[in-house]
Amino acid sequence: MNMIGASVSEASLDAAHETRDIVLPNQNEHVAQIAVDIGGSLAKIVYFTSSTVHGGRLHFKKFETEKIDQCIEFISELVKDAQQGQRRRRLSEQLQQPLQQRHHHSMMVLKATGGGAHLYYDKLKSKLPGVQVQKEDEMDCLITGLNFFISEIPYEAFTYDEQEINPMQFEKMNAKDEIYPYILVNIGSGVSLLKVTGPDEFSRISGTSLGGGTLWGLLSILTKASSFDEMLEMSVKGDNRNVDLLVGDIYGADYTKLGLKSTRIASSFGKVFKKGQHPTQGQFQETDMAKSLLYMVSNNIGQIAYLNAEQHNIKRIYFGGSLFLRHEGHLGATGAFLKYHPIRKARHSFSFSENFQPDITSNSPSRVYGVLEETNVELKSPEDLDVDNNDENDDSDEMMENE
Ligand SMILES: Nc1ncnc2c1ncn2[C@@H]1O[C@H](COP(=O)(O)OP(=O)(O)O)[C@@H](O)[C@H]1O
Numbered sequence: 001m002n003m004i005g006a007s008v009s010e011a012s013l014d015a016a017h018e019t020r021d022i023v024l025p026n027q028n029e030h031v032a033q034i035a036v037d038i039g040g041s042l043a044k045i046v047y048f049t050s051s052t053v054h055g056g057r058l059h060f061k062k063f064e065t066e067k068i069d070q071c072i073e074f075i076s077e078l079v080k081d082a083q084q085g086q087r088r089r090r091l092s093e094q095l096q097q098p099l100q101q102r103h104h105h106s107m108m109v110l111k112a113t114g115g116g117a118h119l120y121y122d123k124l125k126s127k128l129p130g131v132q133v134q135k136e137d138e139m140d141c142l143i144t145g146l147n148f149f150i151s152e153i154p155y156e157a158f159t160y161d162e163q164e165i166n167p168m169q170f171e172k173m174n175a176k177d178e179i180y181p182y183i184l185v186n187i188g189s190g191v192s193l194l195k196v197t198g199p200d201e202f203s204r205i206s207g208t209s210l211g212g213g214t215l216w217g218l219l220s221i222l223t224k225a226s227s228f229d230e231m232l233e234m235s236v237k238g239d240n241r242n243v244d245l246l247v248g249d250i251y252g253a254d255y256t257k258l259g260l261k262s263t264r265i266a267s268s269f270g271k272v273f274k275k276g277q278h279p280t281q282g283q284f285q286e287t288d289m290a291k292s293l294l295y296m297v298s299n300n301i302g303q304i305a306y307l308n309a310e311q312h313n314i315k316r317i318y319f320g321g322s323l324f325l326r327h328e329g330h331l332g333a334t335g336a337f338l339k340y341h342p343i344r345k346a347r348h349s350f351s352f353s354e355n356f357q358p359d360i361t362s363n364s365p366s367r368v369y370g371v372l373e374e375t376n377v378e379l380k381s382p383e384d385l386d387v388d389n390n391d392e393n394d395d396s397d398e399m400m401e402n403e
């Protein structure tokens with residue numbers, strides 16, 4: 001894959017939870033594969049469409065794993081589109097080129113990763129006739145995907161430090177920067193911690209079953225929200241101090257000797273228990289419980305990540321899965337996609353985006369998501385911009401076939 005000039009698309013999205021396309025202005029070759037990462041909670045799809053002008057874009061789509069049939073139906077439609085494009089291309093080749101110069105067309109490939117690549121392998125094969133289904137290792141794909149996002153896509157990874165005036169800062173990577181070693185904390189249904197020391201060198205050093213599935217499951221029991229996004233929205237409005245027991249609730253002040261501030265959570269959900277009393281219906285606000293649960297799961301993951309980083313003497317930790325990277329849950333599917341067409345360019349230069357600093361001037365954590373969507377992230381050199389303006393107006397994209 002040719003990644004020169006790759007960037008996140010700024011075209012407006014139909015829905016808030018959709019993931020932005022990545023524009024690849026210089027990827028002109030045919031790309032005939034689709035990739036799917038079927039996890040315990042969500043099935044993520046990555047596919048490429050090429051523009052009729054030049055270049056193309058990567059698209060990201062997700063389905064609940066429970067609705068796997070809908071997901072396979074979507075892939076089946078993509079395959080049909082690609083096959084139609086292939087027929088058109090073949091026809092035009094027959095008209096234009098002598099026999100010996102014609103491209104050899106091969107079968108469509110579906111790269112499949114995640115647990116569901118094994119669990120649903122037979123189903124994928126039977127529902128997608130004429131498609132070669134190739135399984136790829138989940139952890140391997142996560143790392144390939146993460147390396148792609150941090151090295152090739154500007155304004156993808158960010159740090160958050162609530163003590164800073166501008167708490168959210170995008171990670172600045174230059175071509176010379178060494179990215180290894182790092183720890184990837186993948187927050188899926190469960191959590192895996194991978195120590196990555198080189199492009200193909202990694203080991204799983206830790207994990208926890210208290211992950212995204214725990215959050216989703218318990219929020220479903222504790223709130224009436226009908227979607228995950230609604231649950232997260234509730235947590236933004238909540239006040240966890242109404243259910244969490246703080247150090248100040250126990251000590252009346254900071255516990256200075258141990259370095260514990262009075263505002264620190266001493267016990268998540270610790271205020272709910274009252275001796276001899278069962279909580280009554282409606283006694284605790286759903287929004288407050290949603291916030292407490294979000295803190296509980298993410299603080300625990302943060303603590304495990306920190307302890308592992310100390311133990312392995314690693315300074316850099318990436319959190320993937322749901323909250324931290326822009327293309328968050330799509331690391332595995334993107335990695336699987338790139339297994340078929342490795343990146344040709346070694347590292348992103350980022351040179352054209354170095355003078356740009358997104359405006360991140362609020363202390364509110366909820367701004368993190370807003371900033372990502374409000375920021376004009378399609379940062380390009382003047383030549384790229386000319387080329388891409390044509391692309392944005394070109395809605396006749398088609399999925400392309402293998403050469
Ligand atoms: N739209 C969504 N629907 C359900 N869960 C979501 C959604 N967006 C984020 N999540 C969170 O992300 C988790 C799934 O993350 P993911 O990395 O896709 O895991 P997996 O690979 O195990 O499916 C869910 O358990 C939930 O906590």
Ligand SMILES: CC(C)(COP(=O)(O)O)[C@@H](O)C(=O)NCCC(=O)O
Pocket residue numbers: 038039040041114115187188189190191192206207208209
């Ligand atoms: C089994 C898994 C690798 C599956 O990946 P997922 O679908 O959750 O992304 C992951 O859920 C996990 O690492 N769970 C934690 C297991 C543990 O260390 O206790």
